């Protein structure tokens with residue numbers, strides 16, 4: 001009788017998967033292409049920001065002492081010596097008894113030390129009547145109040161969002177060094193698989209995993225090269241994988257890794273010295289393979305059951321891709337949730353249960369796909385103590401690894417440790433949040 005290999009713990013396999021990944025080399029991209037990439041350099045400013053004192057208001061640049069006693073009943077009249085729209089290169093000087101008409105953002109002219117908003121004046125263009133007093137510095141945006149020369153504006157390792165792009169642009173930088181996105185080949189295997197939309201003979205099913213995994217790669221910030229489905233011919237598969245080795249940053253396969261008679265991925269890679277097939281103490285997702293092809297390309301061989309593929313990608317591949325992108329934080333955000341319905345979990349294996357969030361008082365029978373905004377619901381009727389969000393299993397059949405259709409309503413993955421065998425209603429579970 002064949003012996004059953006010892007199971008590797010979920011944590012150990014996650015660590016081994018992450019070990020295969022390192023931040024990809026930096027490339028220089030135009031700012032227009034930088035959104036969603038991770039900065040590989042610090043961006044500092046050479047200039048103060050703002051670059052010079054400028055007006056916070058449309059109005060008049062004045063000397064504060066000239067308008068110290070101005071009021072609606074005793075307005076002060078000043079001679080208008082210049083007109084300064086934003087962008088004006090004109091450099092007038094405001095002397096005693098004079099003002100410059102100025103628009104928001106224009107440099108404060110020499111001699112002026114306060115801005116009078118147009119609402120406090122008669123809006124004159126030759127002379128202007130000022131009806132309110134101003135103090136030195138009023139409505140002036142100071143040079144360097146945002147950043148001074150040498151300040152770090154956006155740090156290496158930052159995932160560039162719109163505000164970061166704006167900050168880089170404001171420094172006057174047009175190109176940045178970023179980690180490039182990982183290119184990931186996705187190969188689904190199995191003689192029973194047919195491309196979606198094609199007619200199905202008896203025993204055939206549409207290939208959903210290559211679509212799942214390619215979408216998951218993109219969702220993780222990678223570029224997916226979707227190949228297959230390929231049949232159960234180990235030699236052809238080995239040739240395909242060796243052909244990809246060195247041309248992509250990672251390869252993800254689905255199917256053919258269990259103990260069946262036609263387990264093509266296992267057969268194709270069994271003799272690779274740096275690829276190991278190890279059962280992992282997790283349900284779903286037990287049969288796993290991991291390692292490097294001879295050219296150094298990391299390969300992740302995931303089980304074929306669709307929910308197993310999905311969960312395996314989440315647990316083992318996604319963190320590795322995020323690390324390749326240069327991110328330091330590679331884990332999904334988690335939340336602690338209360339279980340509404342209970343379920344049994346397999347002994348000595350961690351369980352990853354697709355769940356959805358339900359309204360505070362719901363019994364979970366009605367689909368409620370609106371998750372709480374920030375991990376915890378607060379009870380409007382209670383004054384303190386935020387309440388935990390509540391979860392139910394997303395699929396009627398629990399964690400059945402074939403239940404791909406209902407996987408679509410999952411908003412999180414509840415991770416139940418290996419030593420727990422029963423989850424009871426009211427228990428707290430840790431949920432990886434998989435939807436935004």
Ligand SMILES: Nc1nc2c(c(=O)[nH]1)N[C@H]1C(S)=C(S)[C@@H](COP(=O)(O)OP(=O)(O)OC[C@H]3O[C@@H](n4cnc5c(N)ncnc54)[C@H](O)[C@@H]3O)O[C@H]1N2
Nearest residue numbers: 188190207208209210255256257258286303304305306308
């Ligand atoms: N005797 C044993 N049998 C099985 C074991 C075991 O320990 N002993 N483990 C089970 C577990 S757990 C899993 S998970 C599966 C994994 O098997 P494979 O990775 O070899 O996957 P396949 O046999 O190729 O397929 C399993 C299942 O998934 C469907 N599938 C596969 N690829 C796709 C795809 N691209 N799109 C949609 N569906 C796909 C396939 O048709 C099968 O139904 O093994 C168990 N068996």
Ligand code: MOO
Nearest residue numbers: 284285286308401
């Ligand atoms: O571990 Mo398998 O992945 O349960 O279905």
